[in-house]
Amino acid sequence: MSQRQVLQVFEQYQKARTQFVQTVAELATRPQNIETLQNAGVMSLLRPLLLDVVPTIQQTAALALGRLANYNDDLAEAVVKGDILPQLVYSLAEQNRFYKKAAAFVLRAVGKHSPQLAQAIVDCGALDTLVICLEDFDPGVKEAAAWALGYIARHNAELSQAVVDAGAVPLLVLCIQEPEIALKRIAASALSDISKHSPELAQTVVDAGAIAHLAQMILNPDAKLKRQVLSALSQIAKHSVDLAEMGVEAEIFPVVLTCLKDSDEYVKKNAATLIREIAKHTPELSQLIVNAGGVAAVIDCIGNCKGNVRLPGIMMLGYVAAHSENLAMAVIISKGVPQLSICLSEEREDHIKAATAWALGQIGRHTPEHARAVAVTNVLPVLLSLYMETESSEDLQVKTKKALKNILQKCTYLPALEPLLHDAPPNILKHVVGQFSKVLFVVWCC
Amino acid sequence: MATLARLQARLTGQWEEYFHRNRTVDEYRKVEHNAAVQIQSWFRGCRVRAYIRYLNKMMIIIQKWWRGYQGRKHFRKMVETAYFIMKMNFYNEMAVRIQKRWRGYYIRKYIHNYYALKKYLEAISVNNDIVRKELEEFAEMKEREKEKKDLEKEEKKKDHQARKMHYLLSTEQIAGVYNSPFRQSPDPMEVRLRKAKPFSYRRQQMKKHFTDEISDWLTCTSTLTFPSMKPLPPIGRQKPQGPFRDTAEVLQQRYKPLEPTLRVATSINSLEKAREEIKREEWRNRINDNKFLPFSSCHKNQDYDPLIHTSSKYGQMTYGIKHFREEHYEKWIANKDFETVFPSINLFNKFGQTYSKAGQIV
Numbered sequence: 019m020s021q022r023q024v025l026q027v028f029e030q031y032q033k034a035r036t037q038f039v040q041t042v043a044e045l046a047t048r049p050q051n052i053e054t055l056q057n058a059g060v061m062s063l064l065r066p067l068l069l070d071v072v073p074t075i076q077q078t079a080a081l082a083l084g085r086l087a088n089y090n091d092d093l094a095e096a097v098v099k100g101d102i103l104p105q106l107v108y109s110l111a112e113q114n115r116f117y118k119k120a121a122a123f124v125l126r127a128v129g130k131h132s133p134q135l136a137q138a139i140v141d142c143g144a145l146d147t148l149v150i151c152l153e154d155f156d157p158g159v160k161e162a163a164a165w166a167l168g169y170i171a172r173h174n175a176e177l178s179q180a181v182v183d184a185g186a187v188p189l190l191v192l193c194i195q196e197p198e199i200a201l202k203r204i205a206a207s208a209l210s211d212i213s214k215h216s217p218e219l220a221q222t223v224v225d226a227g228a229i230a231h232l233a234q235m236i237l238n239p240d241a242k243l244k245r246q247v248l249s250a251l252s253q254i255a256k257h258s259v260d261l262a263e264m265g266v267e268a269e270i271f272p273v274v275l276t277c278l279k280d281s282d283e284y285v286k287k288n289a290a291t292l293i294r295e296i297a298k299h300t301p302e303l304s305q306l307i308v309n310a311g312g313v314a315a316v317i318d319c320i321g322n323c324k325g326n327v328r329l330p331g332i333m334m335l336g337y338v339a340a341h342s343e344n345l346a347m348a349v350i351i352s353k354g355v356p357q358l359s360i361c362l363s364e365e366r367e368d369h370i371k372a373a374t375a376w377a378l379g380q381i382g383r384h385t386p387e388h389a390r391a392v393a394v395t396n397v398l399p400v401l402l403s404l405y406m407e408t409e410s411s412e413d414l415q416v417k418t419k420k421a422l423k424n425i426l427q428k429c430t431y432l433p434a435l436e437p438l439l440h441d442a443p444p445n446i447l448k449h450v451v452g453q454f455s456k457v458l459f460v461v462w463c464c
Numbered sequence: 465m466a467t468l469a470r471l472q473a474r475l476t477g478q479w480e481e482y483f484h485r486n487r488t489v490d491e492y493r494k495v496e497h498n499a500a501v502q503i504q505s506w507f508r509g510c511r512v513r514a515y516i517r518y519l520n521k522m523m524i525i526i527q528k529w530w531r532g533y534q535g536r537k538h539f540r541k542m543v544e545t546a547y548f549i550m551k552m553n554f555y556n557e558m559a560v561r562i563q564k565r566w567r568g569y570y571i572r573k574y575i576h577n578y579y580a581l582k583k584y585l586e587a588i589s590v591n592n593d594i595v596r597k598e599l600e601e602f603a604e605m606k607e608r609e610k611e612k613k614d615l616e617k618e619e620k621k622k623d624h625q626a627r628k629m630h631y632l633l634s635t636e637q638i639a640g641v642y643n644s645p646f647r648q649s650p651d652p653m654e655v656r657l658r659k660a661k662p663f664s665y666r667r668q669q670m671k672k673h674f675t676d677e678i679s680d681w682l683t684c685t686s687t688l689t690f691p692s693m694k695p696l697p698p699i700g701r702q703k704p705q706g707p708f709r710d711t712a713e714v715l716q717q718r719y720k721p722l723e724p725t726l727r728v729a730t731s732i733n734s735l736e737k738a739r740e741e742i743k744r745e746e747w748r749n750r751i752n753d754n755k756f757l758p759f760s761s762c763h764k765n766q767d768y769d770p771l772i773h774t775s776s777k778y779g780q781m782t783y784g785i786k787h788f789r790e791e792h793y794e795k796w797i798a799n800k801d802f803e804t805v806f807p808s809i810n811l812f813n814k815f816g817q818t819y820s821k822a823g824q825i826v
Contacts, residue, residue, distance in 0.1 A: 114707070155713075275595065279603040281610070308588060311595030318596060344581060351589045 032072065039067055039078040046085035052093070060086065061096050068105055073117065080106070080120035084127045091131035098128060098135060103142045110147040115156045122151060122162035126169050133173035140170065140177060145184035152189040157198045164193055164201070168208030175215035182212060182219060187226045194231045202235065203243045210250035217257035224254060224264055233268035241282035248277060248288035256295040262303060266296060271307065275315040286319055287327045294334035301341035308345060313338065313352045320357055328361060329370055336377030343384035350391045355381060359397040362404075372414040375401055379421025386430045393425065393434035402442060422446055430457050622656060630662040 042060060045051040060082075067079040083102065087094040097103070106121045113121075125144055129136040139145075144166075151163035167186050171178040186208075193205035209228055213220040228250075235247045251270065255262040270292075277289035293312055297304045307313065313335070320331040335354050339346035349355075355378070362374045378401070382392035392398075404410055405418040426449040429435060438450050572578070634640030634654065642654035731737075774781045 272595070275599060276602050279599045279606070281606065309591070311591050313588075314592030314596050315599055318599065344584075347581075347585055348588050351585050352592050 032075075035067065035070065035075055036072070036078075039064075039075050039082060043078050043082035043085065046082050046089075049089060052086060052089045055086065056093060056096075061093070061100055065100055065102055068102065068109075073114065076109075076113070077116050077120050080117065080124055084120060084123035086127075087124060088127035088130075091135065094128045094131050094135050097124070098138045103128070103139060103144065107142055107144045107147050110144075111150065115154065115159050118151055118154065118156075118159045119162045122148065122159070122166045126162065126166035129166060130169040130172075133177065136170045136173050136177050140180050145170075145180060145186070149184045149186050149189060152186065152193065157196060157201050160193055160196070161198070161201045161204050164190060164204045164208045168204065168211045171208065172211040175219065178212045178215045178219050182222050187212065187223055187228075191223075191226045191228050191231060194228070194235070199238075199240050199243055202238075203240075203246050206232065206235070206243065206246035206250050210246060210253050213250065214253035214256075217261065220254045220257045220261055224261060229254065229264055229268045233265075233270050233273075236270060236273050236277060241280065241285055244277060244280065244285045245282070245288050248274075248285065248292050252288060252292035252295045255292065259299040259303070262296045262299050265292075266303065266306060271310045271312065275310070275312060278315045278319040283323065283327050286323060287330060290316060290319060290327075290330035290334060294330045294337060297334050298337040301345065304338045304341050304345050308338065308348045313349055313354065317352055317354050317357050320361065325365075326367070326370070328365070329373055332358065332361060332370070332373045332377050336373070336380045339377065340380040343388065346381050346384050346388055349381055350388065355392055355395050355397075359395045359400070362397060362400055368411045368414045371404060372411075372417040375404065375414070375418045375421045379417070379424045382421075383424035383428060386428050389425050389429035390431040390434075393429050393431045396434070398422065398425065398429075398434055399437050402438060402446065405446070406441070406443065419446075423449060426450060426453060429453055432457060622653070623660065626653065626656040626660040627663055630657060630660050633657045 042055065042064065045055060064079050064083055064086075067075055068083070070076050070079065083097060087097045103125075106124055110118055110121045125139055125148065129139050148163045148167055151159050152167075154160055154163075167181050167190070171181040190205045190208055190212075194202055194209070196202065196205075209223055209232075213223040232247050232251050235243060236251075238244060238247075251265055255265040274289050274292060277285055280286055280289070293307060293316060297307050297312075316331045316334055320328050320335075323331075335349055335358065339349045358374055358378055358381075362371060362378070365371055365374070378392055378397060382389045401418045401422050405415055405422065410418075423446070426435075426438075426446070430453065432454070435450055435453060438446070442450060632640050632642065634643040634650075639645050640654060640657070642651035642657065644651075770780055774784055
């Protein structure tokens with residue numbers, strides 16, 4: 019045979035490999051094919067192609083593997099068991115940027131399913147290479163690496179700690195400052211996932227100087243970026259008073275209030291979450307928020323939204339009112355109570371109703387003035403009916419009962435108490451009757 | 465013997481009389497005895513009854529006095545307790561009045577300023593209104609911007625369409641699709657077509673080739689696009705090196721100067737050095753090296769200098785020290801001055817010197 023014919027065989031083989039790998043990658047985008055591919059043993063076939071001579075085949079094989087592992091966790095486990103990860107990690111350090119992106123995609127797809135898989139990724143030393151990828155010049159590589167790190171850190175505190183120990187946080191903060199919006203989003207999301215587990219991790223993120231940059235990015239017009247930034251700030255601020263104060267010092271008020279008017283629902287929700295996390299720590303922080311007009315903005319936001327998006331706003335009002343009676347009076351003056359009673363009647367979900375009942379209880383429990391302001395809106399019969407309904411969850415019943423008790427113990431507004439006399443159970447009725455006796459005794463003494 | 469015989473003659477009659485008498489006595493002895501017993505018993509009864517009557521009278525007198533005494537004692541006790549209760553109620557009432565005033569004063573002065581709270585709450589509601597208004601304006605502004613952007617996008621899309629379909633332009637002879645002869649004026653699309661500059665052929669060729677690398681990463685992972693193959697290199701060729709990075713970049717990365725953080729760059733003794741530096745500067749600028757002594761023994765032996773205001777040629781003026789006002793006694797209506805001190809309260813003089821047990825009960 020001539021040399022040409024020999025070489026032709028090799029060319030055919032290479033063409034066949036390329037076509038195989040490309041078709042598999044294409045098929046893996048559709049979920050219905052993946053079962054068939056798995057049964058046909060695609061993992062064991064793709065594995066040697068990762069070591070192929072031709073770089074494009076390697077990249078496409080990695081891409082196909084990533085898409086397969088992305089689909090469900092059995093396949094991701096198969097990737098781990100097939101010892102593919104060490105090979106990926108090794109080549110991550112050396113190859114060009116397309117391979118790096120594909121390999122980071124595989125790591126992300128494997129790490130997102132469960133903590134055990136993420137731990138497997140950490141065990142094979144992928145974190146150091148991913149952190150090196152974060153220093154790469156190409157923004158796509160950085161984005162893929164940051165995404166993978168974010169998904170790994172999401173599961174629990176040990177994995178977050180491992181990510182932080184690999185030195186990812188300063189590089190993520192640098193990534194946030196890059197001009198590409200997608201990279202900013204992913205880096206903000208990764209920081210949010212890292213800092214949500216414990217105060218020490220949040221402190222590490224803050225020490226790297228993240229707060230100033232995150233605070234600047236609130237003004238960015240991109241909605242998804244704002245979501246991630248607000249989520250990151252709220253995960254940092256929720257752990258302790260110092261972290262919340264640091265967040266406030268970065269001058270996020272009153273800019274955050276404009277985010278409450280954004281057209282995107284999740285931006286509103288995350289902004290309300292951030293305000294809630296700051297307000298819940300101390301009365302001084304709540305005072306600050308009230309002085310900046312935050313309560314009015316949150317109440318308007320609650321009025322505009324429906325469903326789960328309202329929940330952080332409602333809880334924020336409850337936390338503010340719980341600190342002191344002056345703050346509760348401020349909430350009442352900002353017309354919070356009619357809005358909360360509308361929420362209580364409109365919402366269908368039990369946990370939102372429970373939160374609304376709790377917030378109303380916190381507002382009304384301080385003095386007779388507060389209880390009167392709550393009772394005037396005719397919310398007490400609604401609370402009673404929620405307590406009596408057999409379909410309400412236990413949590414809802416407990417919260418409505420406590421709220422009713424707290425409000426009733428201070429309520430001296432008799433027209434609102436009268437409807438309760440008719441169908442209240444004995445343990446509520448005794449409070450109602452007690453209040454009547456107090457008021458009428460005072461009337462009689464005069 | 466004669467007497468005896470006479471006696472015996474009288475006796476025989478008397479023996480019968482004697483016998484009769486004894487017999488009668490014997491017959492009536494029982495009856496008489498019973499009658500005597502009856503009479504005596506009744507009389508004894510009268511005596512005993514009189515005695516008992518007497519005893520009863522005496523008993524009644526004694527008991528009457530004893531019960532009177534007990535009743536009076538009890539009544540005295542009741543009066544004492546009622547008086548005590550009355551006093552205690554009165555004291556409580558007065559104490560409540562004093563405490564009421566004191567609490568009101570203390571809380572208003574030191575704890576809670578009601579009017580400040582009211583002002584604060586009003587300020588908050590005013591601030592809330594301002595914030596709400598501003599947020600409304602902001603939202604409106606955003607809406608308008610969004611609308612503007614959408615409109616612009618529409619315009620751009622339509623222009624792009626027009627450029628692509630420039631061939632639908634109507635000519636003199638043939639009216640185009642958008643320029644129907646039955647319309648009064650041509651369709652706006654027609655106007656656009658007239659203004660549009662057609663795309664060149666080469667540009668369209670270029671648009672066909674999607675770049676043959678994975679340039680847009682996100683679309684790559686989610687859609688079907690992936691690298692289209694370049695023609696395969698001949699087998700047996702040595703693996704080419706590259707792509708090379710820019711030399712400047714490489715040198716920059718290799719020879720990047722060390723940028724230590726501020727904490728690393730300062731030396732360990734920086735604090736001590738700074739302190740010494742400060743000490744030296746102060747020593748340089750000091751005029752007097754003696755240490756300041758405390759002032760306590762400065763004024764021990766000083767004489768008192770009286771005020772200039774109150775001293776005159778002839779000694780110290782007593783106005784301002786001994787008396788403060790001009791007083792014209794001859795102009796007074798009554799002979800007495802105003803009382804400058806409250807009269808003493810009699811009740812308090814009696815403290816600890818009355819028999820009431822008020823304090824001990826408390």
